[in-house]
Amino acid sequence: MTSVLYDSPGPRAIRRSRIVGVVGTLAIIALLGWALWSMYSRGLFDDRWEIFVDPPKGQEAADVWSALLIRGLGATLLAGVIAAPIALLLGTLGVSLRRSTLRPVRWATTVVIELFRGLPVVLMMFFILLVFGVSPLWAVVAGLVLYNTAIFAEILRAGLAALPRGQREAALAVGMTPLQSFLSVELPQAVRLMVPSLVSQLVVLLKDSSLGFIVGYAELLRTIRLNSSFFGPDTLVPYFFVGAAIYIGLNLALSRLAVWLERRGGSRRTAKETPVATSSATAAGPDN
Amino acid sequence: MDALIDNAGLILRGFGTTLLLTVVSAVLSLLLGTVLATLRVSPVAPLRAVGTVYVEVFRNTPLTLLFFFFVFVFSTAFFPIGSFVVMAVVALTLYTSAFVCEAVRSGINSVGTGQAEAARAVGMTFTQTLGLIVLPQALRTVVPPLINVFIALAKNTSVAGGFAVTELYAVSAQLANANPADVITVLLGVALCYLVITIPAGQLAGHLERKVAFAR
Numbered sequence: 103m104t105s106v107l108y109d110s111p112g113p114r115a116i117r118r119s120r121i122v123g124v125v126g127t128l129a130i131i132a133l134l135g136w137a138l139w140s141m142y143s144r145g146l147f148d149d150r151w152e153i154f155v156d157p158p159k160g161q162e163a164a165d166v167w168s169a170l171l172i173r174g175l176g177a178t179l180l181a182g183v184i185a186a187p188i189a190l191l192l193g194t195l196g197v198s199l200r201r202s203t204l205r206p207v208r209w210a211t212t213v214v215i216e217l218f219r220g221l222p223v224v225l226m227m228f229f230i231l232l233v234f235g236v237s238p239l240w241a242v243v244a245g246l247v248l249y250n251t252a253i254f255a256e257i258l259r260a261g262l263a264a265l266p267r268g269q270r271e272a273a274l275a276v277g278m279t280p281l282q283s284f285l286s287v288e289l290p291q292a293v294r295l296m297v298p299s300l301v302s303q304l305v306v307l308l309k310d311s312s313l314g315f316i317v318g319y320a321e322l323l324r325t326i327r328l329n330s331s332f333f334g335p336d337t338l339v340p341y342f343f344v345g346a347a348i349y350i351g352l353n354l355a356l357s358r359l360a361v362w363l364e365r366r367g368g369s370r371r372t373a374k375e376t377p378v379a380t381s382s383a384t385a386a387g388p389d390n
Numbered sequence: 391m392d393a394l395i396d397n398a399g400l401i402l403r404g405f406g407t408t409l410l411l412t413v414v415s416a417v418l419s420l421l422l423g424t425v426l427a428t429l430r431v432s433p434v435a436p437l438r439a440v441g442t443v444y445v446e447v448f449r450n451t452p453l454t455l456l457f458f459f460f461v462f463v464f465s466t467a468f469f470p471i472g473s474f475v476v477m478a479v480v481a482l483t484l485y486t487s488a489f490v491c492e493a494v495r496s497g498i499n500s501v502g503t504g505q506a507e508a509a510r511a512v513g514m515t516f517t518q519t520l521g522l523i524v525l526p527q528a529l530r531t532v533v534p535p536l537i538n539v540f541i542a543l544a545k546n547t548s549v550a551g552g553f554a555v556t557e558l559y560a561v562s563a564q565l566a567n568a569n570p571a572d573v574i575t576v577l578l579g580v581a582l583c584y585l586v587i588t589i590p591a592g593q594l595a596g597h598l599e600r601k602v603a604f605a606r
Contacts (some may be wrong), residue, residue: 220588222548370502
């Protein structure tokens with residue numbers, strides 16, 4: 103795709119790109135070196151990293167890791183795992199109501215979806231926390247559900263719009279009711295078409311559970327903050343780097359899964375349908 | 391209702407900060423994102439790798455984690471940044487650039503291959519092909535997804551409220567704690583401020599998208 107922008111390099115271009123490559127690599131190494139040196143000169147590589155092997159205050163390394171992985175990461179995953187299926191179900195319901203034959207139903211659903219799509223997730227979490235007085239976990243879950251329901255409904259709507267019209271016409275022609283056509287002909291195809299977008303939105307959902315940090319839910323980031331204040335402020339930096347590695351690793355793995363699913367689905371689709379799917383996928387992708 | 395009217399000044403100032411964060415980060419991430427997209431399609435393999443790694447890492451990092459880094463870790467490990475607003479702009483810019491890059495790159499890929507081939511056939515270099523032929527045409531298809539990226543950015547500025555920047559979300563938290571009886575009105579008022587930004591922008595993006603779709 104990109105090779106169309108430049109000719110295959112000749113000897114001069116190869117030499118030039120090699121020079122740019124070496125200079126660029128050196129610049130990045132210099133930047134990394136400066137970062138490490140700056141951290142070293144501030145004494146960040148002293149014994150503070152020992153909390154992961156031999157923590158002070160009568161704690162065991164196992165306690166530190168179980169606090170991080172079981173309580174912290176566990177709480178992050180818990181919020182995501184509860185919210186994702188509910189949001190998927192409600193999103194499907196939302197898109198079916200949005201195609202209702204009754205104009206008021208259609209109109210009301212559109213308004214609700216637009217409202218939830220246009221609000222920051224953290225504001226919804228905070229609203230639910232204060233107004234309904236639920237525990238932080240449920241405020242986080244409800245905020246995630248409301249927001250992602252709207253997004254899932256939009257993704258599925260794009261998938262339904264991308265289907266050839268003949269699908270619905272054929273279903274109606276063989277005597278299916280509009281509801282049957284929707285449930286057993288159109289929706290399954292739309293879901294399959296949009297699997298990559300749905301999975302990347304699941305990554306967004308998991309990332310957004312970190313907003314629990316702001317509304318007082320003890321997820322991974324808050325656990326890091328609490329534990330590092332227990333062991334003393336010096337331990338915040340090591341804790342942060344380990345927590346960041348856990349978060350980024352988890353999300354990267356999920357994103358890889360999305361790419362893999364896209365490839366797998368893409369090879370089976372006809373050439374005509376694929377660009378439609380990718381363009382609507384990128385339209386839905388950057389949300390948040 | 392009184393809580394809302396009495397504190398209109400405070401809410402307006404919060405709204406101003408939200409707008410400021412959005413506009414400054416949008417401009418900066420548009421610049422950085424376009425540079426990254428250029429890197430990702432460039433003929434030099436190490437530069438492509440830099441672009442790819444950047445996008446992969448920042449797209450998979452929660453924004454809260456970035457804020458956490460700049461507010462709690464950066465000054466300990468490197469040098470102090472004086473203002474929380476600057477930290478917020480840096481975090482938002484780094485995060486949003488990754489999404490801008492992907493939007494611009496998909497725009498570049500949407501330009502017909504004949505255009506780039508013709509440009510190369512008349513002897514243009516990579517910079518000329520990209521800068522004079524492909525990017526100007528990519529701009530048209532890129533605008534609607536870019537607006538969506540910036541809508542997400544406007545909503546994401548609310549994370550700054552959790553990290554000592556007095557924008558709309560922080561104002562709403564402050565007012566809700568001070569006026570427990572008026573929590574619902576205060577929060578609905580603040581929600582309205584966000585919707586004033588996001589809904590018209592979303593409509594504009596949808597309208598432009600349909601226009602572009604018909605033009606092709």
